Amino acid sequence: MCGIIGYVGKNDATNVLIKGLHRLEYRGYDSAGIALITQNDIFLRKVAGRVNELAQTIEVSVPQSNVGIAHTRWATHGVPNDVNAHPHTDCKNRFAVVHNGIIENYRTLKKFLEEKNHKFISDTDSEVIPHLIEEFYNGDMMAAVKKSCSYLEGTYGLVIISLDCPDRIIVARMGSPLVIGKGKDEYIAASDLAAIISHTDQVIYLKDGEIAEVEKDHVKIDRRDVGLITPEIEHVTLTLEQIERGGYDHFMLKEICEQPVILRDTIRGRLNYDDGIARLNGIADYTERLRDADRIIIVACGTSWHAALIGEYMIESLAGIPVEVEYGSEFRYRKPVLNKRTVCIVVSQSGETADTLAALREAKRHGVSVLGICNVVGSTIARETDAGIYIHAGPEIGVASTKAFLAQIMTFALLSLLLGRLRRLSIDEGRIIIEAIKRIPDELSDLLECLPQQIKEIAMTFKDHKNFLYLGRGYNFPVALEGALKLKEISYIHAEGYPAAEMKHGPIALIDKDMPVVVIAIKDAIYDKVLSNIEEIRARYGIVIAVCSEGDTDLKKYVDHAICVPYTIDPLYPLLTVLPLQLLAYYIADFKGLDVDKPRNLAKSVTVE
Ligand code: M6R
Numbered sequence: 001m002c003g004i005i006g007y008v009g010k011n012d013a014t015n016v017l018i019k020g021l022h023r024l025e026y027r028g029y030d031s032a033g034i035a036l037i038t039q040n041d042i043f044l045r046k047v048a049g050r051v052n053e054l055a056q057t058i059e060v061s062v063p064q065s066n067v068g069i070a071h072t073r074w075a076t077h078g079v080p081n082d083v084n085a086h087p088h089t090d091c092k093n094r095f096a097v098v099h100n101g102i103i104e105n106y107r108t109l110k111k112f113l114e115e116k117n118h119k120f121i122s123d124t125d126s127e128v129i130p131h132l133i134e135e136f137y138n139g140d141m142m143a144a145v146k147k148s149c150s151y152l153e154g155t156y157g158l159v160i161i162s163l164d165c166p167d168r169i170i171v172a173r174m175g176s177p178l179v180i181g182k183g184k185d186e187y188i189a190a191s192d193l194a195a196i197i198s199h200t201d202q203v204i205y206l207k208d209g210e211i212a213e214v215e216k217d218h219v220k221i222d223r224r225d226v227g228l229i230t231p232e233i234e235h236v237t238l239t240l241e242q243i244e245r246g247g248y249d250h251f252m253l254k255e256i257c258e259q260p261v262i263l264r265d266t267i268r269g270r271l272n273y274d275d276g277i278a279r280l281n282g283i284a285d286y287t288e289r290l291r292d293a294d295r296i297i298i299v300a301c302g303t304s305w306h307a308a309l310i311g312e313y314m315i316e317s318l319a320g321i322p323v324e325v326e327y328g329s330e331f332r333y334r335k336p337v338l339n340k341r342t343v344c345i346v347v348s349q350s351g352e353t354a355d356t357l358a359a360l361r362e363a364k365r366h367g368v369s370v371l372g373i374c375n376v377v378g379s380t381i382a383r384e385t386d387a388g389i390y391i392h393a394g395p396e397i398g399v400a401s402t403k404a405f406l407a408q409i410m411t412f413a414l415l416s417l418l419l420g421r422l423r424r425l426s427i428d429e430g431r432i433i434i435e436a437i438k439r440i441p442d443e444l445s446d447l448l449e450c451l452p453q454q455i456k457e458i459a460m461t462f463k464d465h466k467n468f469l470y471l472g473r474g475y476n477f478p479v480a481l482e483g484a485l486k487l488k489e490i491s492y493i494h495a496e497g498y499p500a501a502e503m504k505h506g507p508i509a510l511i512d513k514d515m516p517v518v519v520i521a522i523k524d525a526i527y528d529k530v531l532s533n534i535e536e537i538r539a540r541y542g543i544v545i546a547v548c549s550e551g552d553t554d555l556k557k558y559v560d561h562a563i564c565v566p567y568t569i570d571p572l573y574p575l576l577t578v579l580p581l582q583l584l585a586y587y588i589a590d591f592k593g594l595d596v597d598k599p600r601n602l603a604k605s606v607t608v609e
């Protein structure tokens with residue numbers, strides 16, 4: 001959830017740390033702090049607010065240093081203020097720690113430490129860590145950190161500095177991501193690659209239970225129950241440009257506009273027209289298991305959960321395999337009925353979502369094969385699944401997920417095509433799907449040319465409304481959920497998504513002349529039914545904003561605003577119908593002057609429970 005970074009090397013630590021924090025800010029941005037090793041002490045600054053405020057605070061007063069740590073926070077324990085901001089220190093300010101995760105037994109540890117006269121100043125769970133290190137430090141820093149970690153329950157990514165070992169940082173991981181970048185005479189440890197790749201493409205992914213002692217030209221890794229191991233250095237291909245805004249006002253808009261290109265990447269090399277089938281090398285060893293599964297359970301959270309619902313509809317209708325979709329947070333605490341023929345698929349953009357990860361581990365404990373659909377290469381979920389499919393959406397920085405959603409849906413289309421062909425679709429049916437898939441990127445490009453102006457006008461008209469309803473049926477029901485989620489997340493307008501026909505079972509009571517209702521009414525198999533739902537809204541003076549099929553002149557007469565998308569086959573419609581909803585949410589939030597890329601209370605990667 002939070003962004004953490006540590007630096008040891010030949011360069012000015014402050015500069016590296018502040019730049020890195022800016023790149024990590026999407027992970028949390030309610031307070032920030034920095035700690036640096038100086039000649040005689042640890043220099044510490046913490047502020048409530050964003051990284052820029054921290055940078056301004058230290059501008060004139062910061063000492064020269066080559067070793068330091070920094071943090072950008074998303075509060076879990078304790079309000080966002082200067083004191084609760086990280087780094088946290090021990091009683092004598094000899095150790096400073098930045099922490100990402102949650103220490104679940106911190107109350108017990110705090111009591112234990114207070115009984116030994118340690119003084120706490122913050123309301124955070126994290127503050128126990130420097131005090132534990134202080135308690136156990138006996139001249140050997142690694143040993144003190146190891147012992148402290150053995151007391152911690154919960155999740156942590158830690159970067160630690162100590163006045164007693166001024167030439168190094170200590171890094172530890174359990175359940176929260178940590179990557180160490182190896183430069184020339186320098187190392188940078190951070191919660192993700194975004195803060196590292198401008199320095200180096202050589203990285204070490206720290207694993208759970210590992211603690212690393214990092215000096216400017218040397219790294220030593222200790223793995224719990226194993227001892228010292230040889231660090232595995234990997235080469236990453238991500239470029240800095242990929243994670244920068246490229247001229248757009250916001251990452252969200254950039255990411256919406258990238259969608260045609262992204263989908264080309266998602267399908268590249270994965271379609272075999274001659275055989276009318278998809279090729280998914282990442283799960284090649286599990287294809288038969290999937291084909292013969294008696295049930296597929298898809299687990300995800302948030303937007304990924306909406307993509308999973310679309311995946312459910314696709315797999316059931318194209319391949320005829322029963323599918324259930326679960327929230328990670330529910331699945332992990334249920335007693336799911338699983339057997340050897342169940343296959344679990346976890347879906348996550350970040351690959352770090354704590355609830356999804358816990359569900360993955362729960363499924364594995366039951367001996368079930370678990371496959372992943374992930375975006376971030378090398379993420380924890382990608383590593384812990386038995387096999388998986390990367391969606392190739394590239395780094396998604398905007399907190400509101402957009403391009404990853406489309407790439408996830410497209411991945412489900414490929415998977416459903418593959419399973420469908422292995423079970424019941426003919427070559428010709430497969431080829432029809434492939435042709436439709438291949439048309440989608442160009443159709444999206446065309447829409448991106450013509451939709452923004454129209455949607456800006458609609459957004460300006462409705463930006464001050466307090467409530468919205470989103471309705472859709474079939475494949476477009478999850479799109480309605482996603483449209484409502486996007487609006488809520490970035491514009492703070494209350495919005496609800498429903499299956500259109502459910503409206504009459506309750507939400508219809510909300511409809512009056514002030515209620516905008518976004519209805520996805522494309523010419524699919526249940527078009528006529530949706531028309532009846534629109535009539536019901538009109539009969540109650542509701543305002544209808546319809547997403548409809550190109551050339552549907554009849555519908556245009558009945559609705560207040562009609563946004564047209566081209567024809568495609570029913571399972572692929574969500575790839576087109578969600579675009580206007582993403583743009584609508586974006587422009588409403590932008591017109592309201594809100595911080596689109598960093599909406600309040602949210603974080604890009606939810607690595608706490
Ligand atoms: O990284 P994940 O796909 O696992 O994230 C799941 C949700 O936290 C995420 O989709 C969240 O709902 C987004 N903010 C939606 O825009």
